[in-house]
Amino acid sequence: MxxxxxxxxxxxxxxxxxxxxxxxxxxxxxxxxxxxxxxxxxxxxxxxxxxxxxxxxxxxxxxxxxxxxxxxxxxxxxxxxxxxxxxLQSDNEALRARWxxxxxxxxIAGATGLSNAMKYLSDIEPLQMHAARKGNAFMLNGSLPWITNLRREGFIAAAAFDHNDGSPPSIFAIWHNVPGVERSDDLDLTGLRASNTAALRLTDTVLDDTYRLAANAPAWLARVRPAFLGLQCGMSIGLAQRALLATLDASKASRESIRAEIHELEAKLAEQTAQLKRGVLDDTFFNTPATMFELRIALVDTVTHAVSLEVQATGGRGYLRGQSGVARRVREASFIPIVTPSLVQLKTQLAQHRRIAAA
Ligand SMILES: Cc1cc2nc3c(=O)[nH]c(=O)nc-3n(C[C@H](O)[C@H](O)[C@H](O)COP(=O)(O)OP(=O)(O)OC[C@H]3O[C@@H](n4cnc5c(N)ncnc54)[C@H](O)[C@@H]3O)c2cc1C
Structure with missing residues (x-):
């Protein structure tokens, strides 16, 4: 049990x-x-x-x-x-049993350094990690500028690598305890500072197939993307829920004039949450990724609106240190649009889809 x-x-x-x-x-x-x-x-x-x-x-x-x-x-x-x-979604049973x-x-802390891979799939940047065959194993080199949950006590991080022999890019799980793996100091962030966010560099790191999460990165990433994005959207949902709940702490008078707006946004958030969970469970987001991108964009708007309503309802108290979570939530909300796939990236991709569909 x-x-x-x-x-x-x-x-x-x-x-x-x-x-x-x-x-x-x-x-x-x-x-x-x-x-x-x-x-x-x-x-x-x-x-x-x-x-x-x-x-x-x-x-x-x-x-x-x-x-x-x-x-x-x-x-x-x-x-x-x-x-x-x-x-869980890897075909590598040995890796699953071990980790x-x-x-x-x-x-051990799990970390996902796949922003670079997601941007690569959208033709935004080349892969920054490289793999070369070395006997039965691979020699890995490269660096990633941002990865969260790189615990100093021990981590294992997913990253995508191109190969110099013409085979498709693949995903490795990088264990901190392998020679050539180097974690930078924590990045000097303006918020989320206890998140163990740092850069990762690999220099001639040798790993064999037991560390390979996926041999064909593009196909596997398309399969895990709904879960990746769904879990990420959980952050938007929670933040928006809390900002809306926090409006209840405001005085009745200050809440009254924005009451209808609050109720409307609560209903919208509930519908978006249901749509997200449905889409991840019934494969809609796997079959039509554009619907998932649209929902992620819509959720960012919901978060922004919810936090704005909390700021309005809380008034001056929100500007006093230690009196409410408003200032922190405003800062937290500004992270939501930039985490990969970022809003700019998704809007660009959707515009491309529309252009192709129109042609
Ligand atoms: C606190 C924090 C923690 C993070 N943790 C992780 C993590 O755990 N794992 C991870 O992999 N990443 C992580 N990241 C990185 C994050 O997911 C984004 O990749 C990163 O913030 C955006 O990269 P950039 O600012 O270097 O984008 P830039 O490349 O400077 O681009 C700026 C913006 O434009 C968009 N853009 C750029 N070029 C194009 C183009 N040609 N077409 C369309 N859009 C474009 C980008 O997506 C981005 O929104 C983290 C970032 C932060 C701030």
């Missing part, structure tokens, strides 16, 4: 520490153990594989619940849970 999911203690810890997690890098070691202890990282993982069961939609709800309290913790959970999803148990136990 797997450990039950219990968010009460996690919620209390997040409420007490959300501001510190946003501004203080030294709090980074605490987040993953808190998430794992609550069972949050095991949601949507089959019980037979050591999880607590449920579906990817339950995992999205879990990220949303954490994002209601702290986007830093939600982003860490996103990185960790998304890496777990890669392991799933320590990931679920929080003994």
């Amino acid at each position: 797997n450990a039950p999911v219990s968010f009460e203690a996690l919620d209390a810890w997040l409420d007490a520490n959300a501001d510190a997690l946003d501004v203080d890098q030294s709090r980074a070691p605490e987040i993953l153990p808190q998430l794992v202890r609550s069972g949050a990282a095991a949601v949507g993982v089959p019980e037979a594989l050591g999880g607590t069961g449920g579906t990817i939609a339950d995992a999205i709800d879990t990220i949303a619940a954490v994002a209601q309290r702290s986007l830093t913790a939600a982003f860490v959970l996103w990185g960790h849970r998304t890496f777990i999803e890669y392991v 799933l148990p320590p990931l679920l136990a929080g003994e």
Whole structure:
């Protein structure tokens, strides 16, 4: 019987520490153990594989619940849970058997360095990591500027590599403990500072096939993208839910004039949340990625609008330190459009689809 999911203690810890997690890098070691202890990282993982069961939609709800309290913790959970999803969806059974148990136990942090791969698939930039055959293994070189959840205590990170022998790009899981793997100091972020976000450099790192998540990156990425994006949208949903809930803390008078707007946005958010979970579960987003891109763009608008309503309802109190979470949420909301696939990228892709369809 797997450990039950219990968010009460996690919620209390997040409420007490959300501001510190946003501004203080030294709090980074605490987040993953808190998430794992609550069972949050095991949601949507089959019980037979050591999880607590449920579906990817339950995992999205879990990220949303954490994002209601702290986007830093939600982003860490996103990185960790998304890496777990890669392991679940990999054809590499040896890799799954070796890494799933320590990931679920929080003994190692999962990280996803696939922004570069997603941008590569959209023709925005070349792959920045390179693999060359070396006997039965591969020699890996390159660097990635941004990866979250690179825990100093131990991490394993997914990254895409091109190959010099004409074979398609593939995805490797990079273990921190292998020669040639170097994590930079934490990046000097304006927020989300306890997220263990750093750059990763590989110099002549040798890994064999037991570390390969996928031999054909484009095909595999298309398969995991709905889960990747769905879990990511969980952050938008949680943040918007919390901003709307926070309007209830405002005085009746200040809330009254924007009440209709709040109710309208609540209904829209509920519909978007349902659409997201449906689309991930019934393969709509796999079959028609454009519908998922449109929803991600719409959710960014919802977050922006929700936080704006919270600012309006809270008034001057929101500008006083320690009186509300408004200022932090405004900063958290500004991260949502830039995380890959970014809004600019998605709008460009949709415009391309439309041009091709029109031609
Ligand atoms: C706190 C933080 C944590 C992060 N964690 C991770 C992580 O864990 N894993 C990870 O892989 N990445 C991570 N990233 C990177 C993130 O997902 C984005 O890739 C990054 O912020 C955008 O890259 P850039 O600013 O270098 O974009 P730039 O390349 O400078 O581009 C600026 C914007 O324009 C868009 N753009 C650029 N060229 C084109 C084009 N030709 N067509 C259409 N759109 C274009 C980009 O998508 C971006 O929105 C993180 C970033 C931050 C800020």
